[in-house]
Amino acid sequence: MIRNAQQFQSMLAEVRRFVRTECMPIEQQVDRTDEIPEALVQRMREVGLFGHSIPEAYGGAGLTSEELSLVNIEVSQVATVFRARFGGNAGIASESLVVDGTPEQKAKYLPRMASGEVTGCFALTEPDAGSDATAQKTVAVRDGDHFIITGLKCFITNAPIADLFTVFARTDMNAKGAAGISAFLVERGLPGLGTPAAYRKMGQHGSPVGEVVLDNCRVPASAIVGGVEGQGFKTAMKTLNKQRINLAGLCIGPAIRLVDEMVARARTRKQFGQPIADFQLVQQMIAESNVEVHAARALLLETARKRDEGIDVTMEASMCKLFASEMCGRVADRAVQVFGGGGYIADNVAERFYRDVRLFRLYEGTSQIHLVNIAKRTMAMAAREA
Template sequence: MIRDAKQLGTMLQEIRTFLRTECLPIEAQVDAADEIPEPVVQRMRELGLFGHSIPEEYGGAGLTTEELALVNIEVSQVATTFRARFGGNTGIASESLVVDGTPEQKRRYLPLLASGEVTGCFALTEPDAGSDATALRTTAVRDGDHYVITGSKCFITNAPIANLFTVFARTDPQSKGARGVTAFLVERGAPGLSTPPAYRKMGQHGSPVGEVVLDQVRVHESAIVGGVEGQGFKTAMKALNKQRINLAGLCVGPAIRLVDEMVRRAQTRRQFGQPVGEFQLVQQMIAESNTEVHAARALVLETARKRDAGADVTMEASMCKLFASEMCGRVADRAVQLFGGSGYIADNVAERFYRDVRLFRLYEGTSQIHLTNIAKRTMAAAAA
């Protein structure tokens, strides 16, 4: 449903208060411990953060794409690991079910995802199937009314703590590319499914990422998302198109925070007898950063509105993800530069965010893949 401005404003203010009072003060603690305290996760559940984009009939908030973009811009102004804890459930881990799940699958799983009782994850990427996701080697062999899944997945957010896995496997060994790929819902505890310890990462400490190993995991045919074999890659692309808009919003929030931190630093740090903010080259870094933040925010919200209106925004979603993630990287780099030597020491927001946002240019499609896709679609449109 589309909320009026007052309702949306109240929601955003409630989220903002939670982030500022309960998350921001423990950013450094979470970064050092590589874990979000359970009481904070419970507060996320109580605030309904796990179900923002899940339809209201299944216990979620049913936010529109634009409303969710505004929420993502807000929640990512504190360390991005906090959003990652609930973001899968209200994003890529539930979207496959929302767009293609059977009525029974939706009734069974979406309320659990919306409440945060269950944590979901999206198991698509493999060691040799990253940017070329259609090259996946995980197989699902039919055996009566069951399938036996064998393979491994990597770089899967929330895999070490997930209860529900959306696993993509090839059900037709003779097919190539996107054809013959099927999406399955697999619950933790299924014999043969295991998740090794989480990776040690450059940034986003507190957001566990790891592998999913599937050793002859047996699932009933009712586990197929949508109940139709061979439609998995189409389901994945539907989920990823929306997620790229979500991710673009998540790139805007840290840049907003960093501009604020840069201004504060420029006003308080003194050199040559005056605040460094008096120097024009410092002002240039702040001005360029703030301008790019506004440009990215405008692009994200415009694309979100077009998607809500029913338009095909496949190319625009790629543009959002490309521009916002690259913008965020540039702003983070300028923040470290403005902080000077202190920005290289691991005790401040500039250094921490610099590590955290580097991932944005890699997942949900690298910048290079998005450049390629945008170019192909641009030229195809011109030819048409």
């Protein structure tokens, strides 16, 4: 749903100018140094990128699912690390508070997240709790009006630089599976919370990812998201359902960029005395990529509009994430092929995006997990209709 077309187009144009004139020129620099300049992060705050999905009442833009999808497609046409810097606050790191936070929690944290003063992260994954997110070994033991949290989280985006951690831990040791898991808001600086140095990664250089170590970290009971124990897994699933729609948009943007780069390369690169754009097998790779981009975009916008209408899109969100992430991987592979040997050389745009987008098929649910979820829901729907 687009609430005010003229106002939204103006905002989208500002975002487009920012990413293309201020982010795109330093893509290679960020990839080499593994760091986004702080001056650019400040510009992200000024442009309002941190608060896109946070309600207007708390200083954000309160974008609808459709609006946010279109913004995500735009911002991800430059190196994905730029969006990762503000994307937690504009997505997964704030959404738990938005959907289930108490009024006091929202008032305390959301305005600071919307402004970019505070960087958040979503600490769910553990060494043995990835696709099986219910297998949480992090525990939170009540001690009067507090909880003592102990455990290890891994592969957490922005963990090395985050100020606020949404930590999932088991509060009921007798409960199994999703039951008994609670979500806690843990601030950096609390004794017992540590973040080791960021991982060295295949791609997305400039987006720090690391571990969160909790060693008898003492937090007040009021830090439980929503103030109710045992609801953490439900909160996580609500958050991830929206984030999967967001991620689909973040897969479409790079694919659009790569189609443009393939066309430009094919027009200028000559073999056998003519541009390779004249060769039908090169044209096939470009055409297939463009078709898949348009198919993913259509699926995403249809799903986003349904969500804005209040329709349950759990299955469609999985479809969006699955199709868009796999599509983006195929387009990136074709881009390297069109660039030829140059596409395998460091600092080439195709090589960089090829590394960066590989992660999309892993986080927010692997492709295999989404296939299982889609199959289960498809069969359940058929059973109800029988």
